[in-house]
């Protein structure tokens with residue numbers, strides 16, 4: 001279940017997700033991560049899956065999706081961790097291009113100071129980089145990086161990448177109440193984005209259950225102010241403040257589809273019910289997965305979510 005979806009999103013339309021990193025290998029352990037805390041806080045790329053396994057899984061998902069008459073806008077690397085930690089990412093992007101769909105990579109950009117990582121990302125058509133804060137103390141609080149990472153070096157790497165990259169570069173910043181939602185933090189972020197000049201800047205809030213319970217979104221007045229500050233640097237600043245997941249589509253075996261999507265993307269109960277009803281499948285399937293402990297039911301801000309149990313892969 002490497003390839004999953006198609007997943008609907010405002011950024012990429014309908015994309016087939018590629019989960020090529022086992023949980024949970026990342027260079028960050030963000031307080032808001034919807035995949036939970038990082039067990040393997042690494043910064044050296046490793047071999048996880050073979051290129052062949054990934055290509056076959058994506059090919060099968062493309063065929064299933066096409067057979068259902070569903071659109072595919074992107075093939076996107078959006079794993080249970082940081083995509084550039086996969087030592088074969090460059091070969092995978094090259095191989096997947098043969099399917100004729102644009103390739104997207106959602107990265108935390110922690111390795112972007114390395115020329116070879118920038119060359120790999122340059123192969124993708126669309127790259128999103130994470131910038132939650134440009135201030136050391138706040139960066140440590142939110143992203144909880146591997147101790148060998150250095151924020152100044154990462155920010156310089158981002159600027160180098162922005163100069164070299166020929167595809168569509170966007171940024172994503174997660175806003176957390178009481179941590180990075182103050183005026184000064186966002187003015188500093190806006191100053192950096194002014195230099196970076198991404199095509200778009202996305203502002204997000206923790207909608208799905210975060211790794212740490214104490215994580216909440218800022219109030220709506222604060223969010224409006226932040227949007228004003230950021231859009232003074234990046235005219236195309238887009239807020240991702242609502243759930244955008246009502247159109248999940250099952251393409252193959254329903255149990256596999258539920259588990260592969262919820263592995264990287266916890267789903268609200270309402271969206272899951274819609275997905276099952278479109279496929280003519282009874283809710284008992286979900287109850288069975290919960291009773292088998294393969295799916296976890298979680299309540300976040302009074303909304304019920306379902307996510308795959310990472311201890312039951």
Ligand code: SF4
Pocket residue numbers: 026027028029030032033034035038079080081082108
């Ligand atoms: S949110 Fe992304 S970068 Fe942060 S810990 Fe989770 S997988 Fe890693």
